[in-house]
Amino acid sequence: MSTTVTTAAVCLVCDSELAIEGGSEKGEIVECGTCGQEHELTAASAAGYEVSLAPEVEEDWGE
Secondary structure: OOOOEEOOOEOOOOOOEOOEEOOOOOOOEEEOOOOOOEEEEEEEEOOEEEEEEOOOOOOOOOO
16 A cells, blocks of 8 residues: 655744645644644645644643
8 A cells, every 4th residue: 555645735833845645634643854843734625735733732631
């Protein structure tokens, strides 16, 4: 099985292109390969992806 990678979004911190696997869905987390900032996919369509900064992990998550 092969994986398609698209770069239809840019990092909101360093403006590098984000490598997003084809078939990714809203809510997935993508890490910038340049600066390490995590982004959350907020919208995915045939035209591309929209991202926002991923929320920081809160202390009480998982409790």
